[in-house]
Amino acid sequence: MKRRSFIQKASAATLLSTVGSTAFLSTAFKKPVSQKHITILHTNDVHSHIEPFPASHSRNPNQGGVAKRYTLIKQIRKENPNTLLLDAGDIFQGTPFFNFYGGELEFKLMSKLGYDAATLGNHDFDNSIEGLHAQLPNASFEILNANYNFENTVLNGKIKPYKVFVKDDVKIGVFGLGIELKGLVNQKMYKETRYINPVEIAQDITEKLKKDEKCDLVICLSHLGYHYKNDKIDDLKLAKQTKNIDLIIGGHTHTFLKKPTITQNSEGKNVLVNQVGWAGINLGRIDFYLDEAQKITNNKGASIIV
């Protein structure tokens, strides 16, 4: 990587002195940018809640449901077509829709809604790794996980660690992290899936997304859980122990936050951590406004309004 950046610098210098051929290249490389606006929409722990809660439900009458969620998503996409739709796992399990159809409807509906990516939660293994594998053809979105080693399983090569999306010329790197399955899921369900320390993986991948892939935004889809009082890794600890992550979209703990949490990374820069409860009662929305470096006068980074 060091070698490549040296070559890049060297070649750029060479070109500057090469008259004629540089014109088109320099414009291609440095197009003036106006402010960019990227919207991130997200869900977590929907748990097969395809329909709204019944009218008789004590806490959430008529709330949630995929058809309502789609109405909202379409409205927001009309406001800003540069929108990504993401899910932080535990798509499966919780209503008979899963028991009857094994996740087929969940994946088909997420594809219809235009989800861009999702990560895996522990309950997504509830019909075993083969059951999950069998539903993959119904998912037109990317399923991302970077810290499960699937080498000796049917999912080998089917789950990517990250994906880079380009919206309005902004590069957005999205990667996925999953919780340790041992103790949460019967081993005969997840088989030979091996769990890898998510912190080390996140450090490596964010470096890659920032330096090699030149991402303007880095988003972590996490099913680790929002916060534990003990040493168990969670989203807040992950934020503190890494750099280059702009947003952690969490799940697993079904945490309802009054507003997204602003915390600091290992370099003291702001990281946003969000989670929106469960069952599709809420849709998370994060709007990023991006400028070229010289236009940002505040050296503390972005101003965050939550």
Next chain:
Amino acid sequence: MIRFLIFFIGLSLFSCAENKTSSPVFPSKIEGKQVPVSAKITEDKAIKDFIAPYKERIDDEMNKVLSYTPKILSKTDGEYNTPIGNMMADAVLEMAQPIFHQRTTKNIDAVLLNHGGIRANIDKGDITTKTAYNIMPFENEVVIVEITGAKLNDLFTYLTKAKRAHPIAGMQLILDKNNQIKKATIQGKPVDKNKTYYIATSDFLQQGGDNMLFFAHPKNLTILDYKLRNLFIDYFSKHPKINPIKDQRFIKE
């Protein structure tokens, strides 16, 4: 020089292929909020129509009447044993025993489930497939552990300390006024320390759920591949009417 130039063009083409032609940009302002998927939002018709046939099939199946109960059954119907818990433990014994016997020629001595595992009441009237999903929404399945007499004594100690109506069958536990064990029997006999016993439970509890550590590392573990929910569906289908009662299986004097 030319080599550098070619390399550079290559790089720029590579960038074009990824549709990124401008300089890096940085977030200058971020707004975050939560949008409630509230009751007043209209459902998208195309999505609703797509879901409809899937829902119909489920509703047909779920509304199938399997059995009947003349009274409501709730897990709060007793302190140490409840009609619903007794029914569930008895159902496991009745439905799992023939399968276990056929596979191993052994017999199930007793059943232990957990009180927290009773996930809903059974309403008075018709019992449907949905009832089984309500009381057992999880995918847990029946396992049979072979444990020593010593471990069985640990099980009785656990129940004594837990003071909860964990569903049991095939065992009796009577506590005196001071919460000491007055009588603890399995298949009507006291625990023989030199014997081993076959206890049916759920995979969740066998793996340490509710801190039932006496189920860890059993001498033998038999997995029936029989989900508890399916077992209850089969039990209800077999009995046109159920009317379980609170009895003497686990009491305090």
